[in-house]
Amino acid sequence: EVQLVESGGGLVKPGGSLRLSCAASGFTFSSYSMNWVRQAPGKGLEWVSSISSSSSYIHYADSVKGRFTISRDNAKNSLYLQMNSLRAEDTAVYYCAREETYYDILSGYSLWYFDDWGQGTLVTVSS
Amino acid sequence: SSELTQDPAVSVALGQTVRITCQGDSLRSYYASWYQQKPGQAPVLVIYGKNNRPSGIPDRFSGSSSGNTASLTITGAQAEDEADYYCNSRDSSGSHLGVFGGGTKLTVL
Numbered sequence: 001e002v003q004l005v006e007s008g009g010g011l012v013k014p015g016g017s018l019r020l021s022c023a024a025s026g027f028t029f030s031s032y033s034m035n036w037v038r039q040a041p042g043k044g045l046e047w048v049s050s051i052s053s054s055s056s057y058i059h060y061a062d063s064v065k066g067r068f069t070i071s072r073d074n075a076k077n078s079l080y081l082q083m084n085s086l087r088a089e090d091t092a093v094y095y096c097a098r099e100e101t102y103y104d105i106l107s108g109y110s111l112w113y114f115d116d117w118g119q120g121t122l123v124t125v126s127s
Numbered sequence: 128s129s130e131l132t133q134d135p136a137v138s139v140a141l142g143q144t145v146r147i148t149c150q151g152d153s154l155r156s157y158y159a160s161w162y163q164q165k166p167g168q169a170p171v172l173v174i175y176g177k178n179n180r181p182s183g184i185p186d187r188f189s190g191s192s193s194g195n196t197a198s199l200t201i202t203g204a205q206a207e208d209e210a211d212y213y214c215n216s217r218d219s220s221g222s223h224l225g226v227f228g229g230g231t232k233l234t235v236l
Contacts, residue, residue, distance in 0.1 A: 044227060045164075045170065095169055
């Protein structure tokens with residue numbers, strides 16, 4: 001059974017830093033790209049960042065680029081999100097999610113989706 | 128950056144059929160994926176690809192796509208289907224950024 005368990009959330013002052021972790025089990029972690037998705041209180045889902053299986057490809061939403069850093073340790077089956085220069089608008093539940101992606105030759109369409117999610121960890125940025 | 132547009136709220140009578148739509152330019156290159164989220168819970172994948180359901184998702188959930196619009200259809204909606212539904216894809220411009228629709232609150236009457 002796939003399990004993704006986030007940790008590291010908490011209360012932090014504006015301008016502060018926090019490091020989130022996501023412990024993966026039940027699958028070959030090193031074979032999958034992983035993502036962080038967040039949800040502000042009462043709001044919708046927002047994609048934050050992705051990292052390929054070997055860390056070769058990393059992407060960030062414009063809202064966090066230059067402040068957040070995604071990383072992974074395949075030996076420890078763990079995904080991380082280093083968050084610096086935190087703002088009130090970064091307050092959210094942060095989910096890690098396993099990514100599946102491939103190209104459907106028959107249709108000419110690509111697929112990109114998250115087939116497993118953690119339960120999330122709450123980050124609150126407030127003075 | 129790419130955007131996905133969803134109606135904020137939709138309602139359906141118990142046992143009836145409801146369609147939730149998602150529009151965006153990226154959907155001309157990417158199939159939308161659909162997630163169900165109930166209060167206080169993590170999102171759950173319900174549809175991916177052309178019309179694929181993960182194990183455990185009832186067959187009353189189905190997906191379709193045409194042009195820049197993707198649809199999630201629930202045939203014979205049940206009370207437990209009341210939830211928020213989000214579509215998702217990747218930006219098709221080559222930026223590899225992800226994008227979610229704003230979500231649709233489904234009410235089962």
